[in-house]
Amino acid sequence: MAKTKTQFAELDPVWSRIRTEAEDAVAQEPLLGGLIHSSILHHESIENALAYRTSLKLASGEMSEQLIREICDAAYADDPALSLAARADIAAVHDRDPACHRFLQPLMFFKGFQALQAYRVAHWLWENGRRDMAYFFQMRVSEQFGVDIHPAAKIGKGIMIDHAHSIVIGETAVVGDNVSMLHSVTLGGTGKEEEDRHPKIGDGVLIGAGAKVLGNIHVGHCSRIAAGSVVLHEVPPKTTVAGVPAKVVGEAGCSTPSITMDQLLGTK
Numbered sequence: 691m692a693k694t695k696t697q698f699a700e701l702d703p704v705w706s707r708i709r710t711e712a713e714d715a716v717a718q719e720p721l722l723g724g725l726i727h728s729s730i731l732h733h734e735s736i737e738n739a740l741a742y743r744t745s746l747k748l749a750s751g752e753m754s755e756q757l758i759r760e761i762c763d764a765a766y767a768d769d770p771a772l773s774l775a776a777r778a779d780i781a782a783v784h785d786r787d788p789a790c791h792r793f794l795q796p797l798m799f800f801k802g803f804q805a806l807q808a809y810r811v812a813h814w815l816w817e818n819g820r821r822d823m824a825y826f827f828q829m830r831v832s833e834q835f836g837v838d839i840h841p842a843a844k845i846g847k848g849i850m851i852d853h854a855h856s857i858v859i860g861e862t863a864v865v866g867d868n869v870s871m872l873h874s875v876t877l878g879g880t881g882k883e884e885e886d887r888h889p890k891i892g893d894g895v896l897i898g899a900g901a902k903v904l905g906n907i908h909v910g911h912c913s914r915i916a917a918g919s920v921v922l923h924e925v926p927p928k929t930t931v932a933g934v935p936a937k938v939v940g941e942a943g944c945s946t947p948s949i950t951m952d953q954l955l956g957t958k
Contacts, residue, residue, distance in 0.1 A: 802854030866893035
């Protein structure tokens with residue numbers, strides 16, 4: 691099994707690229723050599739590196755790094771979709787964030803990516819009936835990254851969360867594939883109801899900084915939500931909404947707004 695994993699790692703283009711970039715980074719900045727070796731070059735697979743980085747970030751006096759890493763290792767071994775989503779997330783960040791020049795950066799330095807991978811393990815815990823441990827992960831992610839994602843929320847792959855400060859995603863929220871959101875986005879409820887109460891975000895949606903999407907409403911695929919908007923009603927697919935409360939102000943401007951990241955109203 692160990693040999694099989696090693697061979698797979700050699701055929702993993704995302705992991706191979708990260709390792710090459712890590713070696714270049716050490717050559718350029720030797721003072722980071724210890725950190726990069728322990729985080730990247732010491733590991734045989736991206737799963738091991740993800741588990742190590744998550745455990746390093748979430749460990750505290752309440753729970754050791756070793757215990758958290760064992761949980762992450764178990765999650766990645768049980769569900770390969772977790773690391774496949776991580777690869778898609780890395781590619782998404784590199785493709786859409788002009789400040790990201792290497793695949794190495796999200797794994798090492800970007801809290802939006804790191805918080806999202808920790809959420810994915812928390813969601814695995816939740817789905818496997820380990821609710822209290824899932825809540826512990828949620829708490830630590832919120833404390834460490836300023837990102838509060840309920841472990842029951844469902845989030846697709848190819849997600850880019852830029853800057854990621856003050857992100858809130860509620861318990862019954864659903865986020866599709868290839869979604870991009872900026873800092874201070876809230877996918878929240880509108881009251882005390884305990885049933886399905888949070889937004890459902892379609893594939894390819896772009897959510898601008900500070901936008902609030904509230905209630906059990908659907909945001910159609912490939913739509914745009916302008917920065918600072920408060921969305922209280924359904925958003926049709928391939929449209930742009932803006933304002934408080936948000937209203938449709940035009941088409942999305944392109945077929946893939948979450949990838950082009952064009953946030954200027956009236957552009958095409």
